[in-house]
Amino acid sequence: MHNVFDMRAAILRWYDDQGRTLPWRVRPEDRAAGVVPEPYAIWLSEVMSQQTTLAHATPYWTAYLSTFPTVIDLADADREVILSMWAGLGYYARARNLHKCAGVVRDEHGGVFPTDEKTLLTLPGIGPYTAATIAAICAEEATNIVDGNVERVISRIFAYDDPLPKGRKGLRELAGTLVRDDRPGDYGQALMDLGATICSPKSPTCLICPWQTWCVAHAAGESVKYPIKTKKKPTPVRYGYAYVLRCGDQILVERRPDKGLLGGMLGVPTSAWGEKPTDHSAAPMKRNWEKIGEVVHVFTHFELRLDVFGAEKDQIDDRMWMFDPSGLPTVFSKVVKSAHKKTGP
Ligand code: SF4
Incomplete structure (x- = not known):
């Protein structure tokens, strides 16, 4: 039985104690002291860390923020400079969208980065995951943050049988059943951290997992069976x-x-x-x-x-x-x- 109240309390306790410290992250103790997450910095970190490791993305984040301290600086920059700084990070459409998005924030939002999910979804290159993440972290909006790491955790917690990618919608809905408006930003980051550090693809360390009590896959001794994926065709x-x-x-x-x-x-x-x-x-x-x-x-x-x-x-x-x-x-x-x-x- 998934007791949402207890599950959230357990993962938030774990995050307070063991969540990752990242250069763009405002830890709970700093948040309590009045430090506010900066949406521009969070956006950059999210766009850069998709499809790569944080260790690889972090130097890019540092370089971009020191070269373009504000979203207006980024919007005003030469696109060629932005693209060449992106070299090595892959998925180059993201760099082009980064510039476009900064331009829209400058021209249509007075240079103030939006923090509500609905507006974020209208910006170039910002999809459901990034919009949900920025809104939860920066505006404490109770959004449903689902990235690849979260998919893995949720599919194991519920022993979700529908193969991905087709079953993705159902999995999102299951993740949504755990959303509440109590500390949404920290909850989302806790869930991402759990997937990135403990609930790993091949060898999850279930013994130290804050959600072990509720994990159906773990109870069945089948953690690594999930998420179930449709067999991929060979790469052309x-x-x-x-x-x-x-x-x-x-x-x-x-x-x-x-x-x-x-x-x-x-x-x-x-x-x-x-x-x-x-x-x-x-x-x-x-x-x-x-x-x-x-x-x-x-x-x-x-x-x-x-x-x-x-x-x-x-x-x-x-x-x-x-x-x-x-x-x-x-x-x-x-x-x-x-x-x-x-x-x-
Ligand atoms: S108990 Fe194991 S499989 Fe389940 S969520 Fe935790 S780490 Fe993942």
């Missing part, structure tokens, strides 16, 4: 060519078209990426290309296999050249790293 493979043209220490780069994968980001020239390997006779520039490497990079929906070709040029021209490849998206950093062998002219 795409093939293509990447061209590394060097001039001394410099590498030729180009800005990718706005639409499509890695839109608006810098990268080395490539062929189109197709479902079958082709020959590379349609190389974009007439050169003596020599194959110098291979790169495999996994995106969300496909695996990309690139043959890397290199050539050298003796003079820089008026195209875009770059010395430091660390500002490139990960797939292109890999390409440049693989191009270790000097090629003939």
